Amino acid sequence: MSPATLDVALAWQGICEARRQNWDAAAALTLAAGQLRVWRGGAWQAEAPVTAEATALLDSLLPSSATSGRFVIAQLGQSLDGRIATITGASHYVTGEASRVHLHRLRALVDAVVIGAGTAFADDPQLTVRHVTGDNPVRVILDPNGRVPATSDVLQRGDAPTLHITRHPLPRETLGAHVESLVPDGAADLTPSALLDTLAARGLRRVLIEGGGQTVSRFLADGQLDRLHVVVAPLLIGSGRPAVSLAEIETLDAALRPPCRTFAMGDDTLFDLALRK
Numbered sequence: 001m002s003p004a005t006l007d008v009a010l011a012w013q014g015i016c017e018a019r020r021q022n023w024d025a026a027a028a029l030t031l032a033a034g035q036l037r038v039w040r041g042g043a044w045q046a047e048a049p050v051t052a053e054a055t056a057l058l059d060s061l062l063p064s065s066a067t068s069g070r071f072v073i074a075q076l077g078q079s080l081d082g083r084i085a086t087i088t089g090a091s092h093y094v095t096g097e098a099s100r101v102h103l104h105r106l107r108a109l110v111d112a113v114v115i116g117a118g119t120a121f122a123d124d125p126q127l128t129v130r131h132v133t134g135d136n137p138v139r140v141i142l143d144p145n146g147r148v149p150a151t152s153d154v155l156q157r158g159d160a161p162t163l164h165i166t167r168h169p170l171p172r173e174t175l176g177a178h179v180e181s182l183v184p185d186g187a188a189d190l191t192p193s194a195l196l197d198t199l200a201a202r203g204l205r206r207v208l209i210e211g212g213g214q215t216v217s218r219f220l221a222d223g224q225l226d227r228l229h230v231v232v233a234p235l236l237i238g239s240g241r242p243a244v245s246l247a248e249i250e251t252l253d254a255a256l257r258p259p260c261r262t263f264a265m266g267d268d269t270l271f272d273l274a275l276r277k
């Protein structure tokens with residue numbers, strides 16, 4: 001009997017299985033009910049015909065799941081003119097439905113999802129996996145100045161364990177039982193590398209930096225990202241909160257030009273940037 005077509009459901013199964021493997025060996029592993037051979041780094045070969053949608057899914061996500069050790073990916077959904085929200089912080093929604101499913105897939109592939117205080121304050125997001133099958137990651141809120149109110153859903157709803165990293169811990173009794181406050185010792189503890197060390201020490205080695213622009217930019221500037229997924233939607237916001245902002249450069253020789261692949265995502269385009277081999 002010839003093997004069934006490899007569709008999106010089977011491709012997603014293979015990607016989730018890849019995320020749970022030990023990729024220290026260089027040999028290919030057989031996943032997705034024997035239909036998919038995957039190599040460390042995300043190269044793959046199928047035993048059966050693969051649908052176009054499943055091919056795009058495997059190409060865009062296996063490089064982020066067939067990896068060992070620490071892995072950090074960031075994603076931003078931006079307009080054509082590089083904005084992730086209006087000036088008042090409205091961001092629902094810059095990107096389309098397919099891109100939101102993609103974001104939920106990224107959440108399902110990591111141990112922890114990190115957001116900055118600006119996003120927690122503006123969006124109060126759930127940061128859970130709802131559009132696909134998978135487990136909710138630990139939520140990490142970077143809120144050094146204690147700007148995020150105790151009444152926020154993210155500090156009240158027990159959908160996922162939550163780390164509130166702040167110099168101004170809120171009274172324990174005002175927070176949900178799922179929330180732990182972590183108080184940094186000093187500025188050094190808040191560098192992206194120190195924050196990732198803190199998470200790794202808790203077994204949270206695969207991390208998604210979900211925004212906003214300032215938070216992603218800090219991790220990018222510090223050289224802590226393995227991959228960056230920028231989803232560009234065909235709209236012009238005109239002004240508003242910027243996506244990536246880095247230190248000024250004088251000539252384009254100094255611009256970052258990482259290896260990049262693109263994928264259609266509904267009306268949006270995903271730019272998958274490999275920042276580290």
Ligand SMILES: NC(=O)c1ccc[n+]([C@@H]2O[C@H](COP(=O)([O-])OP(=O)(O)OC[C@H]3O[C@@H](n4cnc5c(N)ncnc54)[C@H](OP(=O)(O)O)[C@@H]3O)[C@@H](O)[C@H]2O)c1
Nearest residue numbers: 076077084085089091116117118119190211212213214215
């Ligand atoms: N379209 C998208 O993909 C997307 C995704 C996420 C968010 N958003 C939108 O983006 C907007 C917020 O983005 P934003 O760039 O203004 O802010 P943000 O990145 O969410 O938050 C920035 C703040 O987080 C804290 N922070 C982040 N990294 C830190 C670090 N390493 N050490 C210490 N503190 C750190 C700082 O808080 P303090 O200022 O208190 O020091 C910093 O000012 C919202 O409107 C949200 O709706 C859009």
